[in-house]
Amino acid sequence: MAHPRIRHLLVAGGAGFLGAAFVRDRLRADPEILITVLDALRRPAAAGDLADLVEDRRFRLVQGDVCDRSLVEDLAGKADAIVNFASEEFVGGSSADAPAFARTDVQGTANLLEAARKFRHQRFLLASSMEVYGPVKGAPNREDDAMDPRTLAAAARAAAGMLARAYQVSHGLPVLITRGVPSYGPRQPLDQPVAGMIAAALQGLPVAVDADGSAARNYLFVDDQVGAVARVLWKGEPGTTYNIGGGLQVSGSDLADMILRLCRRAPSLKRFLKDAPRWSYAIDTRRMRPLGWEPRTTLSEGLRLTVDWYRTNESWWRERQVA
Numbered sequence: 001m002a003h004p005r006i007r008h009l010l011v012a013g014g015a016g017f018l019g020a021a022f023v024r025d026r027l028r029a030d031p032e033i034l035i036t037v038l039d040a041l042r043r044p045a046a047a048g049d050l051a052d053l054v055e056d057r058r059f060r061l062v063q064g065d066v067c068d069r070s071l072v073e074d075l076a077g078k079a080d081a082i083v084n085f086a087s088e089e090f091v092g093g094s095s096a097d098a099p100a101f102a103r104t105d106v107q108g109t110a111n112l113l114e115a116a117r118k119f120r121h122q123r124f125l126l127a128s129s130m131e132v133y134g135p136v137k138g139a140p141n142r143e144d145d146a147m148d149p150r151t152l153a154a155a156a157r158a159a160a161g162m163l164a165r166a167y168q169v170s171h172g173l174p175v176l177i178t179r180g181v182p183s184y185g186p187r188q189p190l191d192q193p194v195a196g197m198i199a200a201a202l203q204g205l206p207v208a209v210d211a212d213g214s215a216a217r218n219y220l221f222v223d224d225q226v227g228a229v230a231r232v233l234w235k236g237e238p239g240t241t242y243n244i245g246g247g248l249q250v251s252g253s254d255l256a257d258m259i260l261r262l263c264r265r266a267p268s269l270k271r272f273l274k275d276a277p278r279w280s281y282a283i284d285t286r287r288m289r290p291l292g293w294e295p296r297t298t299l300s301e302g303l304r305l306t307v308d309w310y311r312t313n314e315s316w317w318r319e320r321q322v323a
Contacts, residue, residue, distance in 0.1 A: 213253025
């Protein structure tokens, strides 16, 4: 299989945590790449998080909505591949309702897919989530397992994935899908897992843990996650889905303990949310091995790096905490 020669990427949702990390990674790795980011910039201080890239002539930030079909087509016409990170989950959070998810995740993905088809793009990659599989029932979920989402965000992402797959089959669009575990690392918003626990611990506030703390999942340092997405984009087989994770399962209670130790706080700060669901997730990532990808950062090392960053950049997260 010949690898694509992508020279201009359109990155939807590229001002979000994972999208922005992907953009930085690609600009560092490829001196010839051009990247246009399309983002609604509804997350507090989102534009400011990309301020360090403004002077890079290879980078362009466009404030706009993936549901604006005319804008999407205008931008896609100048690109030769699309990576879609855009999701209502990262801007609407727990307040988002089903119509909001359907609009951003499904209609927005449809607009991007149609533009990629129209302009004969080399690749279309949808960054999805392991939560589309639903809570693990036995062995870790593989890519061909049935989807059983339990949240609005996961259901919307599953629908977007099915739509993308249909474009592959019906139109021959070279679609790739990644289903990743939760990412963490520097610049992660406080309403996402890990970052919120770190900020609470650093302030000496209670650290929330779902249910009785036994629910387990895998977490992946953000640099490893975006490196995997890039590897799939350039080396993945079109029409294929790839699970991305680090392999190590950790319970919510153990994760909180690790963070509290790094923040030099007592375990007594843990607060168990009794009404939260006790769902464990696990995925099989063996399909990534032939692409030559393995995570480089252990959970303990990644958490240490992340806690150090939040401790050093307190003004960054406190500003967003107020917003």
